[in-house]
Amino acid sequence: MQYIKKISAVFLFILVLFVPTGCETRFDPFEESPNWLGPNIYDYLEQQKNYTTYLRLIDDCGYKETMQKTGSVTLFVADDAAFTRFFANNTLGITRYEEIPEQVKYMIIRSGLLSNAYLTEKLSTTETGNQGQILRRTTALQITDYIPVVSGDEMPDTKYWAAYIGKRFPLLQDGSDWTMLHFTDKSMALKGISNEDFEYITGKQRQKGDVYIFGLKIKQKDIACKNGYINVLEEVYVPPVNMAQYIRSNSGLSSFNKLMSRFCAPYFYNTFYNTVTQKNDSLFQLRYFNSGENKMLFAPDTHGNISNVAVDASLLFDPGWNKIQTSSGNNMLYAYDMPAMFVPTNSAMSEYFSASGAGSDLYDEFKVWDSVPNTIVADFVSNHMKKSFLTALPTQFGAMKDESGYLMNVTRGNIEGKFLSRNGLIYTINKVLPPLDYRTVVGPVKINSTTSIFQKAQSETYTKFIYYFRSLLNTYSYFVTLDANMKNYRDPVAQGYKEANKQTWKFKVAANGTIQATAYKVSGDSVIISDGRITNRLQDIF
Numbered sequence: 184m185q186y187i188k189k190i191s192a193v194f195l196f197i198l199v200l201f202v203p204t205g206c207e208t209r210f211d212p213f214e215e216s217p218n219w220l221g222p223n224i225y226d227y228l229e230q231q232k233n234y235t236t237y238l239r240l241i242d243d244c245g246y247k248e249t250m251q252k253t254g255s256v257t258l259f260v261a262d263d264a265a266f267t268r269f270f271a272n273n274t275l276g277i278t279r280y281e282e283i284p285e286q287v288k289y290m291i292i293r294s295g296l297l298s299n300a301y302l303t304e305k306l307s308t309t310e311t312g313n314q315g316q317i318l319r320r321t322t323a324l325q326i327t328d329y330i331p332v333v334s335g336d337e338m339p340d341t342k343y344w345a346a347y348i349g350k351r352f353p354l355l356q357d358g359s360d361w362t363m364l365h366f367t368d369k370s371m372a373l374k375g376i377s378n379e380d381f382e383y384i385t386g387k388q389r390q391k392g393d394v395y396i397f398g399l400k401i402k403q404k405d406i407a408c409k410n411g412y413i414n415v416l417e418e419v420y421v422p423p424v425n426m427a428q429y430i431r432s433n434s435g436l437s438s439f440n441k442l443m444s445r446f447c448a449p450y451f452y453n454t455f456y457n458t459v460t461q462k463n464d465s466l467f468q469l470r471y472f473n474s475g476e477n478k479m480l481f482a483p484d485t486h487g488n489i490s491n492v493a494v495d496a497s498l499l500f501d502p503g504w505n506k507i508q509t510s511s512g513n514n515m516l517y518a519y520d521m522p523a524m525f526v527p528t529n530s531a532m533s534e535y536f537s538a539s540g541a542g543s544d545l546y547d548e549f550k551v552w553d554s555v556p557n558t559i560v561a562d563f564v565s566n567h568m569k570k571s572f573l574t575a576l577p578t579q580f581g582a583m584k585d586e587s588g589y590l591m592n593v594t595r596g597n598i599e600g601k602f603l604s605r606n607g608l609i610y611t612i613n614k615v616l617p618p619l620d621y622r623t624v625v626g627p628v629k630i631n632s633t634t635s636i637f638q639k640a641q642s643e644t645y646t647k648f649i650y651y652f653r654s655l656l657n658t659y660s661y662f663v664t665l666d667a668n669m670k671n672y673r674d675p676v677a678q679g680y681k682e683a684n685k686q687t688w689k690f691k692v693a694a695n696g697t698i699q700a701t702a703y704k705v706s707g708d709s710v711i712i713s714d715g716r717i718t719n720r721l722q723d724i725f
Contacts, residue, residue, distance in 0.1 A: 224258055224408045225250035236266040236280060243285075244292050254410030255300035259396060261419040269419040286329050287421075293324040294361060294422045300411045303394045303404045307370035315373030317518050319362040321506070324422075326358060327455065330466065339441075343448035343483065356428055358452050358468040359477075359506040362517070362605055363422075366395040374520075380576040384601050384608065397423060397603050426524055426607045427471065427503035436611065438532035439567075442552060442560050446472040446498050450479075451487030475500035475570075476508050476516075496561035499568040499586060505606045509570035523572035523608040525591075527615045528599060535615035542617065548630050559629065566618040572608040589619045624661040625652045635692045637663050640721045645698065648725055664724065666691075674702065675723065688712070688720065 221227050225247055228234040237260050241247055250258075261269075270278050277283055283291075297320060307317045333354045335347030366381060368391060381389050385398040394401045396416060403415035424432070427447075430440045449467040457464040467487055470479045472494045480497055484490040500509055500522055508517040527535070535542040536552060549555045566585055569575045575583060577598075583591050593612065600611035620626055628634045628641065641649045652659060669690040677686035683706040693699045693713075698721070700712045 221406065221408045223251045223410050224256070224413060227406065227408050227413065228260065231262075233262045233264070234260060236263050237261060239280060240283075240288050240292055244288055246292060250410070252410065256411040257297040257299065257301045257414070258411060259295035259401070259414050259416055259420055261416050265416070265418050273419075273421070275421070289328045290324060291419065291421060293328060294322050294363070295416075295420050296323040297363075298323055302412065303401060303414060304367065304369070306365050306394070307367045307373075315367075315369035315371075318366075318370055318374065319364050319518050319521060321360040322363050324361045326355065326360060327466070330355060338449075339444035339447060341445055341448075346485065347449070353455075353457075353464065353466050354449060355452055355466065355468040356425060357470065357501070357503045357505055358450075359504055361422055361505050364397050364521070364603065364605070366393075368392060374573055376573070376576060377578055380578050383577045383595075384603060396420060397605075423603060423605050425503050425505060426522075426604045426609055427469075427501075429602055429604050429609055430502070430524075430526055433611075435528055436526050438529045438552065439526050439564070442555075443471075443498070443502070443564050445557055445560060446494070446496070446564070447503070448472070448483050449487055450483050450489065469503055471501040471503055472497040473499065473501045477501050477504045477506075496557040498561060499565040500570065502568075502607070507606050520571050520573055521607045523569040523575035523610070525567045525569070525575075525593060525610045525612050525616060527567070527612055531613050531615055535617070542615065542621070544627055545621070545630055548632070556632075562618045562620065562629075563615075567616050575608065575610075585616070585618075587619060591616055619653055619655075620649075623653055623655065624659050625649055628661075628663055633665050633667065634663050636666050636669050636690050636698060639692055639696070639698050640725070645718045646722050646725050672700075672720070672724070674720065677702075 222230065225238070225241065228238055228241075228250075241250055249256075266280075270280075275287065277287070306320070308314050309316050330353045332351055335344060335350045335352065338344040338347060366376070366389070371377070371381070378389050381387070381395075385395070387395065387398055387400065389395065394404060394414075399420055400417045401414045402417045403413075406413040406415070423429075427443070430436050430443065433440075447469055450470050452466045452468040454463050455466045456462070465487070472479050472482075474480065474497045477500070478497075479489075479501065480493055481489050482492045482494050484492075500507060502522075502524065506517040507522060509520070509522050532552075534540050536546050537543065538546055540546065545555065545559075552560075566587075568586070569583075570586060577595060580593050580595065583593060585591050593610075593614075593616070597612045597614050598610050599613050600609075602609040602611075620629055625641065628638050631638075640646055641652065643649060651657075652661065672688040672690065674686040674688050677684060680686075683704065685705050686702040688700040688702050690698060690700045697713060698717055700717060700720070701709055702712050703709045
């Protein structure tokens with residue numbers, strides 16, 4: 184490393200001024216490396232004799248020269264024994280080296296490669312020296328290094344995917360850089376992650392000084408080479424899928440996934456040269472409609488470009504976005520935290536959505552989940568999302584609140600599984616977490632399709648009565664007027680006018696989602712009202 188050589192040179196020059204001339208100089212600091220600094224990364228691995236499989240990956244991916252000459256990098260590797268275990272048991276179905284697809288070879292190399300030389304104790308340190316802040320770093324993996332080819336028949340049954348039925352096409356799971364999650368003493372201490380939390384999430388017992396990449400322990404740290412550092416992992420590192428992929432691939436979570444999938448669509452990413460068809464093809468990325476920091480609030484057009492058509496509902500954040508950040512600020516905030524999701528099992532979803540379940544009002548109105556409107560479904564899916572996994576650690580379950588500030592009432596007894604994805608933490612749970620609105624008198628109004636005016640009127644946009652109705656400490660008698668009966672409202676203010684100017688109002692929810700009223704005068708004239716008088720009259724009605 185050039186940086187190390189310069190520091191060594193200055194240090195030795197100072198020593199020469201104070202050491203007697205009779206002592207022998209071991210090496211020329213400007214021409215040679217110090218004895219403690221090992222060979223380059225490639226030569227070191229070759230000399231050890233037990234990294235032959237990893238070296239084959241380096242050779243096949245054209246990284247030999249990089250690992251011999253280029254600095255400075257941090258590399259996470261696995262030895263031959265780890266690869267033997269990998270070939271015996273992995274989710275990719277690979278049983279020997281010759282079966283590893285080219286894309287997977289690049290994924291293993293580049294996802295374990297950081298473009299700077301970091302001691303493991305510095306992995307969590309920011310560029311400005313703030314220790315313990317960093318939880319995630321982007322790797323050398325390029326977005327287009329791993330492009331799955333999918334079948335349109337396997338995609339969600341929504342209008343956004345209809346044009347792809349019967350077709351196979353390349354689809355990025357999202358268009359942001361993949362991240363590596365690491366746990367160090369300093370980051371865990373600063374972020375409030377206890378060893379108890381870590382063991383519960385990963386199933387691994389962690390000791391002081393241990394460094395983990397996701398759930399893989401670094402069994403040999405900080406091997407210093409001329410062009411960087413090597414860290415040996417206990418097993419072969421294959422990056423985990425993102426949250427959306429995990430939920431989509433888990434058959435036991437299919438009910439929740441079907442609801443969540445309503446809010447995804449393919450968007451055009453760029454054009455690439457397809458070596459199979461030998462022509463330029465369109466590359467798409469999968470995005471979820473969301474109102475978070477990585478927002479996507481407009482549907483794609485027929486070519487996959489962002490249109491000017493706003494979607495009818497969106498999620499709290501995009502569960503497929505790798506560099507997801509759930510707080511506003513600079514573009515590095517994704518590195519400081521990641522989200523979490525509590526995903527109900529199929530049996531929990533069925534038990535909730537039934538005539539005798541906690542969601543009986545919803546069931547009575549719609550009978551099947553497929554009939555529930557997107558606006559309601561978005562509320563349900565989003566209420567199972569937490570912007571910060573640091574507020575969803577198992578030691579905090581007792582006081583854990585949803586994003587609206589209400590207790591979630593989750594215990595360890597509700598957890599049936601845990602998964603550390605590359606962009607967040609997933610808990611599989613045995614209960615549904617309905618939004619507070621659907622546990623109070625607000626719920627029946629939001630659910631009933633014949634009370635859309637009162638649904639809007641009770642919100643913070645108009646009367647703000649929803650803040651009272653959400654209270655679980657009080658009980659209410661809530662008399663709701665049906666939409667059909669909001670068409671003949673005699674305006675009390677106009678009753679003091681001359682007979683010809685007295686007004687009868689007809690309320691409705693306009694196409695843009697606001698409440699409007701048409702005021703009809705006795706004289707026959709009419710005028711559309713959409714200003715503050717609407718709220719004033721609604722408050723009288725409530």
